[in-house]
Amino acid sequence: MDVNHVHGCCHIHTAPPAAPWPPPLVSFYPPDRFCHSRRLHRSAVRLRYAVRAQLTNATAAGRKEPATNHAFQNILVSLPMPGGGEYGKFYSLPSLNDPRIEKLPYSIRILLESVIRNCDNLQVTKNDVEKIIDWENTSQKMAEIAFKPTRCILMDNTGVPTVVDLAAMRDMMAHLGCDPYKINPLIPVDVVIDHAVRVDVARSHDALDKNMELEFSRNKERFGFLKWASSAFHNMQIFPPGSGTVHQVNLEYLARVVFNTDGIMYPDSVIGTDSHTTMINSLGVAGWGVGGIEAVVAMLGQLRDGVTATDLVLTMTEMLRNHGVVGKFVEFYGVGVGELSLPARATIANMAPEYGATMGFFPVDHVSMIEAYLRANNMFVESHEQLTERVYSSYLELELTDVEPSVSGPKRPHDRVPLNNMKADWHACLDNKVGFKGFAIPREYQDKVVKYDFQRQPAEIKHGSVVLAAICSSTNTSNPSVIVGAGLVAKKAYEFGLKVKPWVKTSLTPGSVVAREYLKHTHLQNYSNHLGFHLAAFGCATCVGNSGELDQSVSAAITENDIVSVAVLSANRNFEGRVHPLTRANYLASPPLVVAYALAGTVDIDFEKEPIGVGKDSKEVYLRDIWPTTKEIEQVVKSSVLPHMFTETYESIMKCNQRWNELRIPEAALYPWDPSSTYIRKPPYLECIAMSPPGPRMIKDAYCLLNLGDSITTDHISYSGKIPVDSPAAKYLHVCGVDQKKFSSYGGRRGNNEMVVRGAFANMRIVNKLMNRKIGPKTIHVPSGEEFYVFDAAMKYKSEGHDMVIIAGAEYGSGSSCDSAAKGPMLLGVKAVICKSFERIHRSNLVGMGIIPLCFKDGEDADSLGLNGHERFTIHLPTSIGEIHPGQHVTITTDNRKSFTCTLRLDTELELAYFNHGGVLPYIIRSLAGAQK
Template sequence: QPGITGTDLVLAITHFLRKERVVGAYLEFFGEGADALSVGDRATISNMTPEYGATAAMFYIDNQTIDYLKLTGRDDKQVALVETYAKHTGLWADGMKKAKYERILRFDLSKVTMTMAGPSNPHAMLPTSELGSRGIAAAWEQPEDGKMPDGAVIIAAITSCTNTSNPRNMIASGLIARNANRLGLTRKPWVKTSLAPGSKTVKMYLEDANLLPELEELGFGVVGFACTTCNGMSGALDPKIQEEIIERDLFSVAVLSGNRNFDGRIHPYAKQAFLASPPLVVAYAIAGTIRFDIEKDILGYDHDGNPVTLKDIWPSDEEIDAIVKQAVKPEQYREVYDPMFTLNVDYGEKNNPLYEWRETSTYIRRPPYWEGDMVAANQLKGLRPLAVLGDNITTDHLSPSNAILADSAAGEYLAKMGLPEEDFNSYATHRGDHLTAQRATLANPKVFNEMVKNEQGEVIQGSLARVEPDGKVMRMWEAIETYMERKQPLIIIAGADYGQGSSRDWAAKGVRLAGVECIVAEGFERIHRTNLLGMGALPLEFEAGTTRKTLQIDGTETFDVEGTIEPGATMTLVIHRQNGDVDQVPVKCRLDTAEEVSVYSAGGILQRFAQDFLESEAR
């Protein structure tokens, strides 16, 4: 439909594919709709592969591919080689028409409308036409004292991923900014705005189209060319804004054009986050609140006092395409990318090949993966639950990457190490120091550990744990320290789709360093399952119909795992109840191949590598 962006398409497709359960699948898109998509739009769809859980998402090679190669500055010989090779090997679109697929899904692109996603999940599709009926948009008032309204958008970020390497998306955002500026619209003062393209070419073609100044006028200046807000690295809020959010316990949100909006990921003070196309992000910076019905409500008034709505500033497809054709040029890509392949490195004097570890560093520290408990074989006996978790646990729940707050376990540790709060940075930047990074384990304030309940029996939200057999509730990190001192082996019990989201190594490293030997869940996301076994943690899956709830697991139990560890083997989870009862529950070993069993049996991928290396050296 006219006015629909590549982001709208991918958010709708992500919702569709999640419902179709494509976790671990290899997807190939074909058909009339796929033929019509530009490579920019195709890349936007493929880039969301982790969000719908597939292993890969591919499009065949066709004239759109050739046009893209020419647009991005590939030389004529390279382009000709790609086309000739694809046609001779049957990889060209025409040769794929008789391909046989195990399963075919049909998705109608013509039915996609303007779409957002959220809150909390990229597959939670939110058509903008349903903002009111979903309870997102609602009646709101702008406080007369200049304070923020309910649902204040505190972050509006055009952030990286392929959304910002898709020329149509970026030109559209520049045009909506231009149109808004012409009519006298401005962003709300409490909205922190940023533009972080995934490629330096974006800045070039926005400048050539004279649209970068338009974005800058609304606050969307280029802050860098890398992951920023999408990965929880938006930087600090204005202290006055942060203070008001805390004092009023204000419901505040982020709107961004990235791929992920999981609980607690974007910013500690953004209680919810919504994904949207780059032009919609600009519109929300002007609106200033998620309570705003973006399709219907008045964004502001022009110089003559006439009301302005979204349709008044939204550019036509024809104008977007014309400016893309005019402003996006092959030489821009050559200027940025050709030097990357010209290696001219002066390594200077010969350096010591061994790194000199510094005990005071909070950024890189000698890792412990070949020492102590990490080299001991899992016993899988007498395991106590560190947490009992629900469905859709993300890697952001397991190990957040965003800003480190002063009152967090990591913040307290960094302060003890002598760092001032302004230098705490984010968890992601400290991933090379396990003493900082492991304090992020289950540190997300949005997590629900079902072992921790109030007097009414309701699960309390927060980074909390209940240490057993004491029954004492404490912060998660203190619980981990307690269990580590006791040398207590641990287990995590969880629901469906455990480990969604980023392929964050620390989501597996953190729980393993805490002493977790085994995770039993109703289902695993592919990447995180691989990371778990790579760290020497055993993933086990309940049989269909069996859950933590049907087993009435409350965290007072201890667990044993019995059986032979083989690919897909049925093993036994032995549950020792507090009252002395013992239950035996069949579970599936989610080591899916002999190679995975080999890696796990060695203690993880690092141990496997070390053993293989030492054996090869001994030959």
């Protein structure tokens, strides 16, 4: 292969062919230390349980992890300062004198440094070191290593359930007569409250303050719980609401790139419960929220004028998803990397979960002390490096000059549509049968126009009308250039006299408080306000489904006429039902394009040929008239995005939140649970744990709770959005005396397992084959043939003493990292999931909650085996843990005499131990309690 690549290419390097099943996820090393078990081939770190283990596998409160180990003491060398003295000491990779290290990708070198620094020949061995050095060979043999991250980061939607479990585990330790302080973070843990805010108020100068006021009103109890945790647990810091999104705070404030602890220097690394922790990879920090290793990307060159980093990352997402890089490391290198700004790198790294990778890693090429350490340890990338200096497995090429403005949708982030093909693609979607790219609207109804009254003025809506346009926090607000670009589009649109229709709900919810400062400095916020893009929040709002209500008249027009309405947002996920229950089509776009589609009011437009609107003097205005050049954007960013904005913002962020400061919390090591709480409840699976594990048992004559198709996401499995008034969750809240206005969302109430179980499979867009493809969160109770909500059917099965299984297609559990997507089914009574393939992060979660993951044999699925979900399933799993082996074949029989074989997706001996204990949390409690006694 020719490695003398022309300037302007993107080279993508992927791993060898997939193994029969993914490697293991997380290893725990009792009694008091934790490692990530990572395989060098297609491994997957399950964040939720990795984080819990890291938090819990500690000794008494306050104990520090040893700064050094001694197996490689001979390569601990000093790093001199230029003017004399030393920065500190470090474990030197060059001192190993092994030529194989020069060929290792930089992300693999970080793993190597970690195992060397932590090598004690007990938990981490010299054999682990050799496996990484010999990566070129071991990557094809599924070699397992131990990797220890430097710190953890959580966001509130997943952080609250995590801390709830920690608090309950403390209670359980006390119940067993053990030290409850065993449950305490050993490494720094930061919790950023960023997923609680909702866009209730939009297009208003006081939207930001009003939304925060409502946020505190709804979430006072869960905020108080987190504030208690910050004082009850050592090593835990809470960032209050309004601080920005977790990955932005991580990027702009928490990242250190290189740590210096007790005189020992080592690379920063982080695990996080937000899957977009990968944004930190843009700084050269190893961090992830999903699992995998070995896909490696090289990128060169610049984008042509008018193309944004969003367009690049949407193109890469499509390309990498099609090629298949799920569960792998992605590394960018080459001379072109030096020409990519940090914000552009952050945009690309942030979308790693959408293209399926663990990390989108950019090696470090900045800062004096950091540079000195990384140069000395062969971790600093040089712009003149030849592409032959590191070894990868296979190659793809993307010509950057071919990247064009794009959107993705209408239902998945990797379904990219070039902007110039959007109109044709939209009409195809209307024609296509219902699916990821189809709505099956009859031709005679596709041009139907519905007229209605909006706040006493005439309005109209049709298929393709944009009713929600949101510049969101998830991906693009890390990048000032695209936020400035959106502001410049707003400025030019205002100058031309263009307006957004008042019934389009517009909002701006940056992930960083710094965005307010540079938008104010440039006066671009004023122009954005004229178009309705007022600052509404600093947090993850629309992108996680907290988009708030549409005007009642708009909602009625959509529902009464079955309109396929549209949301356009600068987020990273657009799965069905996630953004808003009433927007059946959702398109991801750059912030400037969000503004453009808000102005157009429809996606049924060809921007090249059709005007975006009519301005002053009845003049038609085209998108090209208001689109800024790359040079214009660069000039504004250079003059207005200033370092002091970042330092001043983060100096005050922890002390200037009056509402947070006024919260009163209990002073106790054990949390005083309130049995009447509808937000924070002690989980039932952490009560009455006996010291002896329950062991495995055969699943006999189980009923199928749901029969599902391909690409069932965690949004389908555990809905995070609005709580419908007639749902089981709403009925529960009504019984508890909660007014409908204070329902909040499923995601906001995940600290209460009564809500988690009622939110399981509650997505209104889910398609269950048992319902003859009728869309909605219901199923058939097979014995009676009656139709029930999924929750009600499961409770009926449980009351009758029946086990349940779920049948599904390929990529089951894709999407956001979400342990409630495993908790909910477990609480429903689901014992196993049988599918074609799992998204790795979710498979691990199922194991962690004691649910058996099983995969059909290659080429088989429920349909090919003639299974319709009305059968009863017996899974012939041995009842002795010693007779169960990772990846073994398991026979399943049905009551109508069908028999087929599946692969058991308990992938390691450690996962078998979790299964034997009924889940990872009971395993940890028994390990800690047993070690103490």
